[in-house]
Amino acid sequence: MKLTEISSDVSEWFDGSGPLADIVISSRIRLARNLAGYKFLSRCSVAEKAEILEKLKDVLMSLELGDKVSYISVDKARTLDRHFLVERHLISHHHAFGKGPRGVVIAQREFFTAMINEEDHLRLQVLKGGLQLSQCAANINKIDDMIEQKLEYAFSPRFGYLTACPTNLGTGIRVSVMLHLPALKMTGQIEKFFNAARAMNLAVRGLFGEGTEATGDFYQLSNQTALGVSEPEVVSRFEGAVIPEIVEYEKAARDQLLSKEADVLDDKISRAMALLKNAHLISSQEALLLLSHLRLGVNMREHMGASTPAIEGLQALGEAGGSRRLSIATINRLFMLTLPAHLQLNYGKALDPTHRDALRAQIIRSALNQGS
């Protein structure tokens, strides 16, 4: 697979469809696995890593996933391509800039990836749009079963699947849900979310996982414990209790904005639109933040029937050049395609930050401005 085959479009999980997609961006489940009879990676020689890589790659490439499957050798990939894979949520930052022979197997539609030789020998990931954790769980379980037919995992009856780091021990599962919570932020109630997460012993991260601050009001919520709780329990707790509660908080905050703070809401939306329509240099951080406000406006129009002056004024340049209502699809495209590696890959070469900021501003202006 050439990365440029996918870089000009958004990932399927970010196409704006899926249950509760106005608040829940995506659902992701990953499983950590190691091969029996091999050391963990920190103690493996380069030759051993290469052997593990070949073994896993052969098995993964032969799986029947109902989609075209490609392999990318991460250690040999260009720096720009690695950044792109991280932006796309196909590999972790750790994997992109780790050491030694390593790779990733990717399904063309991007719902499945398998990182080989990340922190563990194998990290399987299934990713879907909206709140679809049960579907992710069923999917990844089936893939895991298929792999298990051909390989033996390191497993102990006492501790479960044995992982390099004891924090992943047990089921090796990590359930992550990415949420868009602009109204909680705008109404100064984001603490509610952090406190709820803390009370439930869940980890909060930013848009790009571990170690990144939340940008553009996107927050990723994940379980932290994997031992002593079965996979269905973790999934149903998230899907049945944790996420609905946070979705309710955000919905209440959106209602509050509309009924009591319409001026605050309209001010944020109008300012975001004005900047995005006129800026000639815009950083990735700023774009994420401003697009987040537009996304809130459009979702409030489509899911709550909201009709404030600013929301009514949300227009974008249509296909034929005429103006039409700004859609979530357009905003999601702008979110993803203006990320630094996406910009450069689609432009065809590496750009310094100022040129990136100019190109980003230009892409956004031409999508939002009527007839210009």
Place this chain on the structure above:
Amino acid sequence: MRCQICKDKEATIHLTEITDGVRAEMHICEHCATEQGLAVKSHIPLNELLGGLLASAPESEDFFGLSDKETSCEYCGFTLEQFRKEAVLGCPHDYEVFEKSLLPLIAKAHDGRTTHCGKVPSRAPKDAKRQAELLNLRQQLDAAVKAEDYESAAKLRDRINKLE
């Protein structure tokens, strides 16, 4: 749950205070927390907390049980000192070798739980002895290759293939 102070708003802040061994819990709302002068941090980097847990726990006395301090894994040569630095283990066998020292940390990381519950590989896991034997042979193979002893390496490779 209602705030214990104003008895009106939803309690979103949960405090546990331990004074002279007596545990007291308090559930209050953000408003009352601010009134009480309790600072609420805007961003809780839980992953950092977890990282901190890993980094700090091994230093405690109970983690560094004397019995394990000198121990190294016979298959991967791993020691607890290395675990303290890297926060990852050397091989699956380490969970057996360092079980006593690792248990408190495992319990801390997993809400007090130390026993697996959930999926079991459908292909019944072969005995631990054979997994350990494979680790052992691969360790010898690695050493043989490094020493450029290709004759031994070939023999070891045959034995590995037979066991797999």
